[in-house]
Amino acid sequence: MELNIGVLSGKGGTGKTTVSTNLSVVMNANYIDGDVEEPNGFIFLRPNLVHSEEVMVDYPFVDKDKCTLCGECAKVCQYHALFRTKTEIMLFEKLCHGCHACGIVCKYGAISYKKRAIGVIEEGKYDSIVCKRGVLNVGEPMAVPVIKQLLGNLPDGINLVDCAPGTSCNVVNTLQYVDAALLVTEPSAFGLHDLKMALKLVRSLNLPYGVIINKYSKGNDMIQEFCQQEKINVIGVIPYGKDAAEAYSSGKMLIELSEYRKIFEEIAQKIKEVFLWS
Missing domain, CATH: 3.30.70.20 (Alpha-Beta Plaits)
Incomplete structure (x- = not known):
């Protein structure tokens, strides 16, 4: 089955890379890191790199x-x-x-064209999972050519595409390549504000979507209440916990903790119900 799912957030720090990497393992889905300015998914998956290629762009040469x-x-x-x-x-x-x-x-x-490198595409394997990422060279201002080359040749099967944070042109260009979207948010005023921006974006592109609430603490239900009012499908809720924070800060996967593995397995099942079977 071919399916590309974009994982995005209205703001940075909500945990979309945490969600993307852990879900890719649970779902046996390919992981694609489209946050080319700060790709950090490989820190957790640690794939064996097997291939890399430069991203080249044209520039004019005046005779x-x-x-x-x-x-x-x-x-x-x-x-x-x-x-x-x-x-x-x-x-x-x-x-x-x-x-x-x-x-x-x-x-x-008088004008011809030469090429220069602005980044690199790296590909590796984590068990049977294909892991790809784009890396924009330091000092380069335009990430879109790297994103287009990264996403223009996606592997077969289910791909989880870890988008850049926010709703910038990098995210808009990434969403052109996906079939559905997971919006990762956190239960804070900033999280709710930027979730609304992300919702506006995916709705404008007519993408099916669902919300994942990360860092949830008991009694802080502002996101659930908003989603209920807007009739938005909540795919899953990931609680905040000290063990999870320690695992993340050590570069470990949350699914190494039995409590969180169960949560991600439930989220994976819900994704199949919402995006794959319907």
């Missing part, structure tokens, strides 16, 4: 012998990656989106 300094290339660039001076066309390569508009408008054939 000064052919360039007339007409400036049309700079005018057409929406991202201000090119700038005409009195003596040359300057390139700010990290602003370039590789759209090739500059080459199209150049009447003198």
Whole structure:
């Protein structure tokens, strides 16, 4: 069965990577770390790396012998990656989106393209689970090309895609590749506020979704009450506990604790009922 499930949160720190990595093991689903600016799922899964490839992007190269300094290339660039001076066309390569508009408008054939690396895709195995992640190079401002290359060739079966936090363009681009979404939140005012933002996003994309409440403490039911009012399916509730915090801080999986393994198994079963069988 082919199914890609995005795991996202309106804010950072809610535990979406914790949920993604533990669920991938329980469900025997492939783990895809799409948080390319801060990928940390491999810390917990520790896959044996078997393959890596660079992510390359185009950037324009101006032949000064052919360039007339007409400036049309700079005018057409929406991202201000090119700038005409009195003596040359300057390139700010990290602003370039590789759209090739500059080459199209150049009447003198002065613009060609070269490639540069902005990140890497790494792939490994955790038992029978395929683990992939994108890693954006330090100092690079644009993560989307890495995300597209990472998600453009997903393995067969069920894939859990660990999205970037928030609702930025990185998350929007990631959700183009998934069939359903799990929204991980925490029972706090900030958690509720940003959950509403994430809900607005997945609804605008017409994605089926469910909510997982992490770090739950007894009596703090604000998320459950909100979901009940909005008729939102709560897939599972993961309680806050000292043992879980100690395991997480040591880079261990929560499913190593019997109480939490049972919780994640119940969540996995609910996911099958909501996303796979219906």
